[in-house]
Amino acid sequence: MDHFFQLGDAFGPIDAPLIEAYSTISYLASVTKKAKLGVLVTNNIFRYPGILVKMVTTLDFLSGGRAYLGIGPGGMVKREVRGLGIPRPPLKERIKWLEEMLRIFKHMWSGDRTLYHRKYYRLEEPVNSPQPLSRPHPPILIGMWRGSRKML
Amino acid sequence: MTAKYADACNFQFGSPLKEFPDWMRAKYNERKEFLPSQLKRLRHYCEEAGRSYKEIERTILGTIKIAPDTMAVTDVIELCRELAEISFEHVIFNMPNVHEIEPIEIIGREVVSQVADLA
Numbered sequence: 001m002d003h004f005f006q007l008g009d010a011f012g013p014i015d016a017p018l019i020e021a022y023s024t025i026s027y028l029a030s031v032t033k034k035a036k037l038g039v040l041v042t043n044n045i046f047r048y049p050g051i052l053v054k055m056v057t058t059l060d061f062l063s064g065g066r067a068y069l070g071i072g073p074g075g076m077v078k079r080e081v082r083g084l085g086i087p088r089p090p091l092k093e094r095i096k097w098l099e100e101m102l103r104i105f106k107h108m109w110s111g112d113r114t115l116y117h118r119k120y121y122r123l124e125e126p127v128n129s130p131q132p133l134s135r136p137h138p139p140i141l142i143g144m145w146r147g148s149r150k151m152l
Numbered sequence: 153m154t155a156k157y158a159d160a161c162n163f164q165f166g167s168p169l170k171e172f173p174d175w176m177r178a179k180y181n182e183r184k185e186f187l188p189s190q191l192k193r194l195r196h197y198c199e200e201a202g203r204s205y206k207e208i209e210r211t212i213l214g215t216i217k218i219a220p221d222t223m224a225v226t227d228v229i230e231l232c233r234e235l236a237e238i239s240f241e242h243v244i245f246n247m248p249n250v251h252e253i254e255p256i257e258i259i260g261r262e263v264v265s266q267v268a269d270l271a
Contacts, residue, residue, distance in 0.1 A: 010171045010248070040162060040213060040244065070162065095153075102157040141160035141211065142153060147190045152154050152197050 002043045005080040014079055022055050029063035037066050041143035043074035044097055045088055049104040050123055057109075057132045065133035069105065072143035073098050073151070095150050096120065102140065109137035155197035160209035162244075163190060165235070167215035169222065169248075176215065187212070188238045211242040218247070218255045225262045232263070236270035243267075 006016040025037045037059055042052065060067035073094040081088045088094070100120045107116050108128040116123040132138050144151045154161045165187065166172075166179025179186075191210065198205040212235055216223055232243050249255050 009173050010169075068160075072162075099153055099157075102153065106157070139159040139209075140157060141162055141209075142158040143162040143213075144154075145164055147154070147163065147193065149193075149197075150153060152190070152194045 002039050002041065002046060002074070003077065003080060004084055007076055008079070014083075022059070026059060026062070029059060029066065035066065036068055037063055038068035038070045038138075038141065041070035041072040041141065043077065044071055044101050045074060045094055046086065049101045049121055050108070050126060052101070053105055053108045053126075053128055056105075056138060057128055057130070060132035060134050060138045061130050065138075067132065067134065067138040068141060069138055070141040070143055071098065071101070075145055095148070099150075105137070105140065154194060154208065155201040155203050158208055160211055160242075161194065162211045162213055163187060163240075165212055165214035165231075167246075169215060169217055171248075172215060180214070184234075187235075187240075191239055209242060210240045211244060212240045213244045213246065215246040215248065217249055218258050219249060225258060228259075228263050229266045232267040233270060236267070241271040 002021045003018065004020065005014040006012040006018050008014055021039045021042070025039065028035070029037055047055065056067055056069045073091060074088075077088070080086070089097070097120050100118055103118070104116055104121060104123065104126065107123075108126045109132065111128070111131060113125060113127050116126050142151070164179060165183045166176040166181075168177065168180045170177070194208070195205045198208070216228055216231070218225065218228060228245075235243055245259070247255055247259075
């Protein structure tokens, strides 16, 4: 899970110890040999797209091609986004951001460093070096609680 | 979006456990109607996008607990069988008692051997 606060209720109080997902799997990359490494699932609004491409690429590169990108529009985060001051638009909007983010992943993982510019994101020079070891790229897994027309 | 960009997808079956919130149990209770309809729609969007449905790995997540008076190994195997029947290939469990280690040993020893060939 990609959360910064524990979820409350039966999951445990919000201040229960919880370590950050990508930092944790980067550590796990160095103490495992075969396990696949991914987050079920990354919240698409927590990191800028270019940064997330760099993070997943780095994970894949350092782990010898064991990364996958799990990603979704996120839920159960009200307390932590307020708590940490993370801007979060409504679901419909987040799904639009997510689609653009996936385009950016494909763009940068294909080695295309020309301008990416659509409605939500503008990346003037999306350089991604090194590229992932996984070919054509680490697998992309899309997670959803209720698959809307757009998500499916 | 899944039909267009994904190599895999992940749905959720919630949880049958009584200590978890109602909305998770509701998700579990509606699984037999909800999940097949979602996969059917995904198959439809794949056709529209000219993509092979079989190329997209179907995975599913939910919360279980192997413990006396909660869930037995046979319940978990039955759940995997049910999910495999509606074309899920990969089941992932959250386990609130995983830190006790024994539950995950039971999964490795008694569940995996029974379900490995299902998908």
